[in-house]
Amino acid sequence: MQTFIELIAREFRHFFSNSVAVLILFGAPLAYGILFGMVYQKGIAENLPIAVVDPNPTSMTRMLTDAIDDNKAVQVVSVVPHASLLSDGMKSGEILGVVHIPEGFERDINQRRQPAVHIDLNAANIVNANFALKGLRTSIESVNAGIEIEALKKQGVPASVAAQQFQTFSVSSTFQYNPSANYLYFLFPGLLATILQQVMLLALALSFSKEYDDKTMSQLVSKSGNALVLFVTKSIPYLLMGSIIWLLCLHGMMYYFGVPVPPESLLLIYFISGLFIISVTAIGILVSAALPSQLKSMEVLMVIATPAFIISGFTWPVSQMPDLVVWLASVIPLTHFLEAFRNILMAGAEWQHVLPQIKALLLLTVLPVLAALGVIYMRITKTVNLLESLKKKPETAGA
Numbered sequence: 001m002q003t004f005i006e007l008i009a010r011e012f013r014h015f016f017s018n019s020v021a022v023l024i025l026f027g028a029p030l031a032y033g034i035l036f037g038m039v040y041q042k043g044i045a046e047n048l049p050i051a052v053v054d055p056n057p058t059s060m061t062r063m064l065t066d067a068i069d070d071n072k073a074v075q076v077v078s079v080v081p082h083a084s085l086l087s088d089g090m091k092s093g094e095i096l097g098v099v100h101i102p103e104g105f106e107r108d109i110n111q112r113r114q115p116a117v118h119i120d121l122n123a124a125n126i127v128n129a130n131f132a133l134k135g136l137r138t139s140i141e142s143v144n145a146g147i148e149i150e151a152l153k154k155q156g157v158p159a160s161v162a163a164q165q166f167q168t169f170s171v172s173s174t175f176q177y178n179p180s181a182n183y184l185y186f187l188f189p190g191l192l193a194t195i196l197q198q199v200m201l202l203a204l205a206l207s208f209s210k211e212y213d214d215k216t217m218s219q220l221v222s223k224s225g226n227a228l229v230l231f232v233t234k235s236i237p238y239l240l241m242g243s244i245i246w247l248l249c250l251h252g253m254m255y256y257f258g259v260p261v262p263p264e265s266l267l268l269i270y271f272i273s274g275l276f277i278i279s280v281t282a283i284g285i286l287v288s289a290a291l292p293s294q295l296k297s298m299e300v301l302m303v304i305a306t307p308a309f310i311i312s313g314f315t316w317p318v319s320q321m322p323d324l325v326v327w328l329a330s331v332i333p334l335t336h337f338l339e340a341f342r343n344i345l346m347a348g349a350e351w352q353h354v355l356p357q358i359k360a361l362l363l364l365t366v367l368p369v370l371a372a373l374g375v376i377y378m379r380i381t382k383t384v385n386l387l388e389s390l391k392k393k394p395e396t397a398g399a
Contacts, residue, residue: 032306032307035307035310035311035325035328036307036310038321038322038324038325039310039311039316039321039325040316041322042320044073044131045073045127045128045131045132045316045317045320046072046073046320047072047073047074047075047319048073048074048075048096048097048128048131048132048135048317049074049075049077049094049095049096050068050074050075050076050077050095050096050097050098050099050132050136051076051077051078051079051080051086051089051095051097051098051099052065052068052076052078052079052080052098052099052101053079053080053081053082053083053086053098053099053100053101054079054080054081054101055081055082055101055102055103056103056104056105056106057079058105058106059106060105060106060109061101061105061106063143064101064105064117064140064143065079065101067139067140067142067143068099068136068139068140070139071135071136071138071139072135073131073132073134073135073136073138074096074097074132074135074136074139077094077095078095083098083100083120086098088352088353090120090122090176090347091343091347091348091349091350091353092343092349092353092354093122093124093339093343093347093349095122096121096122096125096128096129096132097119097120097121097122097129097132097133097136098119098120099117099118099119099136099140100117100118100119100120101117102115102116102117102118105117105169108169109168109169114168114169114170115169115170116169116170116171116172117140117169117170117171117172118171118172118173118174119133119136119137119140119171119172119173119174120173120174120176121133121173121174121175121176122176122177122347123175123176123177123178123179123181123186123346124177124178124186124342124343124345124346124347125186125314125315125317125342126178126181126183126186127315127316128317129175129181133173136173137171137173140171141171144168144169144171145168176347177346177347177348178346184257184258184259185259185260185346186346187315188253188254188257188259189254189259189341189342189345190309190312190314190315190338190341190342191309192249192253192254193246193249193276193334193337193338193341194308194309194312194334194338196242196245196246196249196277196280197276197280197305197308197333197334198305198306198308199245200238200242200277200280200281200284201280201283201284201287201301201302201304201305202298202301202302202305203238203241203284204238204280204281204284204285204287204288204301205284205287205288205294205297205298205301206288206294206297207234207238207284207285207288207289208234208285208288208289208297208376208379209288209289209291209292209293209294209296209297210294212292212293212294213293213294217379217383218383218386218387221380221383221384221387225380225384227373227374227376227377227380228373230376230380231285231369231372231373231376234285235281235282235285238281238284239277239278239281242277242280242281243273243274243277246273246277250269250273259345260345261345262344262345262348265344265345265348265349265350268344268350268351268354269341269344269345271358272337272340272341272344272354272357272358272361273337273341275337275358275361275362275365276333276334276337276361278365279333279361279364279365279368280333282364282365282368282369282372283304283333283364283368284301285368285372286368286371286372286375287300287301287304288301289372289375289376289379290375304332307328308332308334308335309334311325311328311329311332311335312329312332312334312335312338312339313329313335313338313339314338314339314342318335330360331364333361333364336356336357336360336361336364337357337361339354339357340354340357340358
């Protein structure tokens with residue numbers, strides 16, 4: 001029994017000797033719980049960007065626009081005379097939906113012709129589209145009821161009867177880019193990209209830290225003392241493997257499960273995917289080069305990768321998150337890749353629509369590469385100095 005207790009105590013000592021493991025076990029549930037709570041703290045989406053097409057502005061159309069803008073769920077960011085002016089905004093995700101007010105709206109209402117107001121929503125993100133649709137219908141139908149009740153009261157209809165007649169104009173809605181609101185089309189591509197980032201970061205933990213654990217850094221430096229050469233040669237295997245995995249996901253899994261990939265967008269998809277894979281590789285190598293062991297590298301990279309999908313804005317808009325979470329999301333490559341990838345895949349976005357995400361991915365590639373080169377250079381210098389000091393010791397002893 002004493003041996004049994006000693007073994008248990010020994011295991012406790014081993015565990016608590018690893019400060020990172022202790023931090024993850026006790027700190028991660030608390031940290032992730034707070035982080036995820038902050039992400040969904042509002043519980044409902046607010047101020048989702050909506051545009052209004054009003055070809056013939058009148059007091060009644062302005063009243064309808066103001067009523068839409070007063071709803072907390074949506075925010076009117078643009079009022080234009082023609083829908084063609086909004087196509088770029090829909091594809092880039094800057095506008096979530098468009099309310100089309102027909103020409104002669106007020107005239108048709110006064111003549112009891114029952115005009116039709118139509119709502120177009122970007123359903124590439126089903127969650128956002130549903131929140132926006134609920135807010136828009138609430139505002140528009142309230143105006144609809146108010147106009148009808150007032151008109152009937154003016155005709156001498158009792159208020160109690162007028163309150164039951166509230167269809168001055170009809171309201172219809174359409175989901176664009178994902179008309180069937182297919183949840184697989186919405187979620188599956190994002191999950192595949194998240195898995196790719198996770199497995200690549202965990203694999204990249206081995207790139208330099210394995211050299212430290214196996215004490216082979218001196219052998220590596222003897223082959224090349226150039227930081228750029230070591231960075232590139234360490235990167236290429238992971239870049240190739242990551243690219244192969246992503247191509248299998250893109251043309252294998254997504255094809256098998258029926259998620260459409262537009263062939264006309266393949267060049268842009270390959271480009272944005274390549275940037276994503278390079279950025280992830282640069283971050284992984286930076287962490288692996290900076291930390292002294294495989295275990296610590298894997299632990300830190302796991303901490304980075306685990307919350308990435310939740311805070312990326314893929315399922316819940318980043319605009320609804322606290323500033324701290326927004327900043328954290330902005331320094332993770334997955335956030336920018338998923339936003340661009342979803343808009344390309346589902347909305348047919350082109351190069352000009354995803355330029356902000358391309359710029360962000362370039363920044364998240366260049367900065368980690370420069371930082372990794374600096375860390376590798378310091379490691380090379382340290383190794384060379386150590387080798388030189390070891391060479392001098394025998395000479396000193398001989399003297």
